Amino acid sequence: QAQLVQSGSEVKKPGASVKVSCKASGYNFIGYYMHWVRQAPGQGLEWMGWINPNSGGTNLTQKFQGKVTLTRDTSITTAYMELSRLQSDDTAVYYCARGLRTPYDSSGYPLDYWGQGTLVTVSS
Amino acid sequence: DIQMTQSPSSLSASVGDRVTITCRASQTISSSLNWYQQKPGKAPKLLIYAASRLRSGVPSRFSGSGSGTDFTLTISSLQPEDFATYYCQQSYSTPPTFGQGTKLEIK
Numbered sequence: 001q002a003q004l005v006q007s008g009s010e011v012k013k014p015g016a017s018v019k020v021s022c023k024a025s026g027y028n029f030i031g032y033y034m035h036w037v038r039q040a041p042g043q044g045l046e047w048m049g050w051i052n053p054n055s056g057g058t059n060l061t062q063k064f065q066g067k068v069t070l071t072r073d074t075s076i077t078t079a080y081m082e083l084s085r086l087q088s089d090d091t092a093v094y095y096c097a098r099g100l101r102t103p104y105d106s107s108g109y110p111l112d113y114w115g116q117g118t119l120v121t122v123s124s
Numbered sequence: 125d126i127q128m129t130q131s132p133s134s135l136s137a138s139v140g141d142r143v144t145i146t147c148r149a150s151q152t153i154s155s156s157l158n159w160y161q162q163k164p165g166k167a168p169k170l171l172i173y174a175a176s177r178l179r180s181g182v183p184s185r186f187s188g189s190g191s192g193t194d195f196t197l198t199i200s201s202l203q204p205e206d207f208a209t210y211y212c213q214q215s216y217s218t219p220p221t222f223g224q225g226t227k228l229e230i231k
Contacts (some may be wrong), residue, residue, distance in 0.1 A: 045160075045211055045222040061219040088174045095167055095204065104174035109215030112179065114167035 002027040004096055004115035011121045012086050014084045019082040020118045022096035029077040030054040033099035033108045036070065039117075040092040050099060050108070051079055086122045093117040125215050126150050130223035136231040141202045143224045147195045147212035156216035157195045159188055163208045164224075172197065174216075204230075 007021040014027040022034065024040040049060035051070040058070045079096055096115040099108035127150035137143050147157065155175040160168040170179050175195060185200040199206055203227040206231040207230050 005213070028231065043215075044225050047219050060216065097167075098172070100173065102173065102177070104177050105156060105158075105215055107156060107215040107220070109156075109213070109220035110170055110173040111160075111168070111213075112170045112173075117167055 002098060002113040004113055006094075006096060006115040007119045008122070010120040011123065012089055014122055014124055015043070015093065016122075017057075017082060017084040017088050018086060018092050018120050019080055020096075020120070022079045022081070022115050024077045024079065024098070027098075030074055032068075032101075034072070034079040035097045035099050035111055036068075037095045037097055038092040039095070043092075048081070048094075053079065056095070069080070086120075088122050091120065091122045092118050125155060125219055126221050128212055128214055128219060128223040129136065130210075130212055130226050132226060133224065134227040134229065135177075135231050137202055138231045139202050139204055143199045143202055143228065145197045145210055145212075145228075146188075147197070147223050149193045149214055149216075152192050153214045153216035157188070157190065158213045158215055159186075159197045160211045160213065161206075162211065163209045171210075172199055183202045195209050202228075 003025050005023045030053045033050045035050045051058045053072045072079045095117050097111035098113040100110040102111040129148045131146045157175045159172040162168040167185045184224045209225045209227045
């Protein structure tokens with residue numbers, strides 16, 4: 001059974017950076033893309049990007065380019081999302097999620113296993 | 125980006141009711157449509173992918189249909205644990221956008 005366990009809540013000041021970790025277990029870590037999705041308080045889901053754990057290649061939506069860095073450490077099957085130049089509107093729960101590929105959808109965008117979420121609060 | 129619009133935004137129903145939630149894409153997305161369930165304080169759960177494929181372990185009272193631009197999620201007989209928020213997501217093109225959500229509440 002796949003499992004994703006994220007690091008704990010963070011409180012940061014505006015202008016700071018935060019790095020969230022996502023520890024994967026129960027499956028072949030390098031065989032599935034890892035996605036990051038955020039959810040502002042009381043709001044919907046917003047896809048941020050993915051990392052290919054095998055190659056380290058990434059794809060970020062335009063909004064997060066230059067602000068988010070996705071990395072991974074295959075030796076400890078952990079993915080990371082670093083968010084820089086934090087502002088109050090970055091306050092949100094950040095999720096990592098595994099991308100699913102099937103014969104019916106090879107895009108990798110259906111997200112079949114999710115971490116529990118990490119609340120990042122930006123406040124002065 | 126492809127815009128996904130769900131309706132209704134909220135819905136009140138009773139245990140045992142049949143419920144349908146609609147998701148419309150701003151352009152054709154073939155059958156690249158996924159449905160998620162999210163309960164308060166929890167991560168979303170994948171219910172259906174590729175418009176109609178039930179994820180393993182998801183109860184058969186959940187079903188999905190549609191192709192092109194119009195899709196539906198149907199719950200055939202609501203159970204108490206089904207009261208949650210439901211999101212559609214298109215996986216046709218990057219970025220994989222979500223609908224705004226449909227909150228299903230107990231009547």
